[in-house]
Amino acid sequence: MRVTMYWHNGRSLGHTAESAKIASALLDMSPDVRFAGLTGAYRGLGMLPDAVDVVKLPSFANFDDPRGWRFSSRLGFPEKEFFAARGELAQVFLRHYAPDVFLVNHLPSGAESELAPALGERAFRTAVLTLRGVLFDRAKTNREYFLGEVADHIARTYDLITVHAPSEVFRLEEHYDVPAQLSDRIRYTGYLAEPSPLTRAGARERRGWDAGERVVVASMGGGQGAGHIWSAIARALRVNRRAYDRAVLVTGPYLEQDTLREVREQVKDLEGVRVVVYDEELPQAMKGADLFIGAAGSNMVSEVLSVGANAILIPRQLRESEQSIHAGLLRQRGLVRTAGLREVLDGALDALVGEGLAAPLAPRVPHLLGGARRYAGILEGLVG
Missing domain, CATH: 3.40.50.2000 (Glycogen Phosphorylase B;)
Incomplete structure (x- = not known):
C-alpha cells in the first residue's frame, strides 16, 4: 500500500x-x-x-x-x-x-x-x-x-x-x-x-532523576511566538521556588533566537532550572514529572493523556478558539487544569503551579x- x-x-x-x-x-x-x-x-x-x-x-x-x-x-x-x-x-x-x-x-x-x-x-x-x-x-x-x-x-x-x-x-x-x-x-x-507503558519510576530512572525530586517540565510545542508565555512560566517558577527541585523548559525549535536568549536570561539564577530547545523524549519527561505545563494543542493533549500527566494546559492561540474549547472539555472532566492566555499573562500561573504541585491530577483514560x-x-x- x-x-x-x-x-x-x-x-x-x-x-x-x-x-x-x-x-x-x-x-x-x-x-x-x-x-x-x-x-x-x-x-x-x-x-x-x-x-x-x-x-x-x-x-x-x-x-x-x-x-x-x-x-x-x-x-x-x-x-x-x-x-x-x-x-x-x-x-x-x-x-x-x-x-x-x-x-x-x-x-x-x-x-x-x-x-x-x-x-x-x-x-x-x-x-x-x-x-x-x-x-x-x-x-x-x-x-x-x-x-x-x-x-x-x-x-x-x-x-x-x-x-x-x-x-x-x-x-x-x-x-x-x-x-x-x-x-x-x-x-x-x-x-x-497509545497509553504509555512506562511507569513514573521507570521514566525517572531513564532521565536520571532521583525518586524524591520534585520536577516540573514545561513545553510550548514548536514554540513560535511563545516568548510572553515563557516569561509568565519563569515568574511562576520563581514564586514557587521552594515547591520544586528541578525544572526543564523545552522551548521548541520554532522559538525565535532572540526570545530564546531572553528565556535563558530570565531563569539563569534559578538553581535546578534548565532550558533546552528540543527533547526527543518529551513524553518520557512528562511521565516522570510531578507537574507538566504545556500548550493546549491537540497533539499535546493526546500525549498528556497518554502518560497520565498532572498537567496545566494553556490555550495559546490569539485568533482561534479551538484550544480553549478542547482544554475546557477536558477540564470539565477533571483531567487537566487550564489557564487562558490572558489569565496566564496576568499572573494566574503563580498560584496554579503551586496548586498543581500540592494537589496533583492523575488522568487514567486508556479507552480514549x-x-x-x-x-x-x-x-x-x-x-x-
Missing part, C-alpha cells in the same frame, strides 16, 4: 507529530506499507520513522497576530508565487507516485488552496481528510468546512473523514452544522497516542487513546 500524507507547515510541531504517529502505526503493522510525507515543515522531522521518505515543499512562517496571519517565505518568494510553486511540486509528485491513499491533514484544499490542482487531477485511489477534532468557532468552522461549495468539494474529494478525538469527548456533529453528505463519512479514531493503530483497519477497509 502506497500512502502519502500532506501537512502544510504550522507554527508548532503538532501536525508533524500527528503524521509521525500515523506513519509509525502503519509501518509497524504491515511490512508492505510505503509512506511518503508531503510537507513544508522544517523542524521536528526527526519524529518520523526512518522508512518515511519526505517530499519537502518550500517552507513558510506565519505568525499568530491579532491583526492577521503574517506570512514569510523562507526563500523570499512573494506569497502568490510561493503557493503556486508548492502546488505544482505536490501535483507532479502525486502524479508519478500515484498513492493508494492520500491523507490530507486539516486543510481540505491545502494551504491557500495549493492542493486544488492535484486533488482535481486525482492521481490516487482514495483520499482521506484527517481532522484534529475541535476546529474553530462555530461560524468559522461551518464556513470553512460544512457550508456550500466547500462542503461539496469535501464530498467530491474525500471518501472518509477521520477525527483524531474520541466521540465521547467531542463530536463534530454536536458543535457544527455537518451536512448529511459528510456525516456518514466521519470516523472517530480517539486520540492518536490508541487512534493511530486504528488507521490500518480504516485504510484496509477503504482500499482492500
Whole structure:
C-alpha cells in the first residue's frame, strides 16, 4: 500500500507529530506499507520513522497576530508565487507516485488552496481528510468546512473523514452544522497516542532523576511566538521556588533566537532550572514529572493523556478558539487544569503551579487513546 500524507507547515510541531504517529502505526503493522510525507515543515522531522521518505515543499512562517496571519517565505518568494510553486511540486509528485491513499491533514484544499490542482487531477485511489477534532468557532468552522461549495468539494474529494478525538469527548456533529453528505463519512479514531507503558519510576530512572525530586517540565510545542508565555512560566517558577527541585523548559525549535536568549536570561539564577530547545523524549519527561505545563494543542493533549500527566494546559492561540474549547472539555472532566492566555499573562500561573504541585491530577483514560493503530483497519477497509 502506497500512502502519502500532506501537512502544510504550522507554527508548532503538532501536525508533524500527528503524521509521525500515523506513519509509525502503519509501518509497524504491515511490512508492505510505503509512506511518503508531503510537507513544508522544517523542524521536528526527526519524529518520523526512518522508512518515511519526505517530499519537502518550500517552507513558510506565519505568525499568530491579532491583526492577521503574517506570512514569510523562507526563500523570499512573494506569497502568490510561493503557493503556486508548492502546488505544482505536490501535483507532479502525486502524479508519478500515484498513492493508494492520500491523507490530507486539516486543510481540505491545502494551504491557500495549493492542493486544488492535484486533488482535481486525482492521481490516487482514495483520499482521506484527517481532522484534529475541535476546529474553530462555530461560524468559522461551518464556513470553512460544512457550508456550500466547500462542503461539496469535501464530498467530491474525500471518501472518509477521520477525527483524531474520541466521540465521547467531542463530536463534530454536536458543535457544527455537518451536512448529511459528510456525516456518514466521519470516523472517530480517539486520540492518536497509545497509553504509555512506562511507569513514573521507570521514566525517572531513564532521565536520571532521583525518586524524591520534585520536577516540573514545561513545553510550548514548536514554540513560535511563545516568548510572553515563557516569561509568565519563569515568574511562576520563581514564586514557587521552594515547591520544586528541578525544572526543564523545552522551548521548541520554532522559538525565535532572540526570545530564546531572553528565556535563558530570565531563569539563569534559578538553581535546578534548565532550558533546552528540543527533547526527543518529551513524553518520557512528562511521565516522570510531578507537574507538566504545556500548550493546549491537540497533539499535546493526546500525549498528556497518554502518560497520565498532572498537567496545566494553556490555550495559546490569539485568533482561534479551538484550544480553549478542547482544554475546557477536558477540564470539565477533571483531567487537566487550564489557564487562558490572558489569565496566564496576568499572573494566574503563580498560584496554579503551586496548586498543581500540592494537589496533583492523575488522568487514567486508556479507552480514549490508541487512534493511530486504528488507521490500518480504516485504510484496509477503504482500499482492500
